[in-house]
């Protein structure tokens with residue numbers, strides 16, 4: 001296979017999750033519902049946090065940012081897949097594919113940053129409760145979010161520029177439902193050594209670095225919870241970080257699971273199916289984990305809807321008057 005000069009190919013074929021024509025309506029329905037639930041559920045969290053001044057704390061700002069990132073992340077992949085199923089087409093343009101890579105890497109990276117920041121926030125809240133307000137002030141929180149955004153933007157820019165260097169020959173079929181970075185690198189017919197290296201180094205640095213940070217924070221949290229003498233105090237301290245711990249473990253367990261499955265089967269189709277877990281299911285579950293376990297979020301939503309119905313009634317009454 002010689003490196004073709006034909007880098008100006010017009011597009012790729014996204015093979016999707018299944019070739020079976022009869023399964024397409026089912027896949028469409030399932031992904032459409034998961035997408036709508038993700039957008040709606042995460043919007044509710046953003047609404048609850050921004051409408052309620054009790055929730056204007058770093059912990060909930062981070063949560064709202066995570067919800068925002070989840071909406072953006074699923075929006076880079078699922079709508080295109082749904083359109084393709086609906087129009088019976090598998091085509092994605094070269095530009096479309098590169099932008100999917102760029103945005104999915106950007107939002108996935110930001111997701112990792114936010115999870116690590118949330119662990120740090122809980123660490124400060126539980127291990128240094130007296131200094132919490134001083135350490136995690138709104139300025140620092142905003143700054144950390146900004147820095148994490150810039151870092152993931154740089155990572156995404158680097159990865160996308162590396163993909164732009166690749167040349168593609170005849171094999172333009174992507175066995176996935178979106179243009180995933182790793183699949184694209186495997187598809188290229190030019191030398192991908194540099195791409196692989198950059199990809200693995202960034203995965204090890206980012207995911208590994210955050211994992212170490214998260215483990216450190218939680219080991220400190222657990223040892224300081226164990227030092228609390230009263231059972232009630234223990235429960236209270238634990239419950240503030242239980243939902244976050246479930247999100248982090250869900251996120252890392254699915255990514256690890258997908259990695260193990262892809263390593264053991266060697267089938268890119270199986271790994272595409274497995275990656276549905278962290279690309280679609282995790283962002284969908286986040287709002288449920290937080291809102292079902294969290295009294296503050298529930299309370300904020302109930303107050304919001306009460307206010308909305310009262311305002312709605314007032315508007316109706318005012319309008320009805322001549």
Ligand SMILES: *[C@@H]1O[C@H](CO)[C@@H](O)[C@H](O)[C@H]1NC(C)=O
Nearest residue numbers: 061062064065068141142145
């Ligand atoms: C993200 O965090 C910043 C800084 O704390 C906050 O001002 C902003 O409202 C948050 N974004 C969303 C979508 O909630």
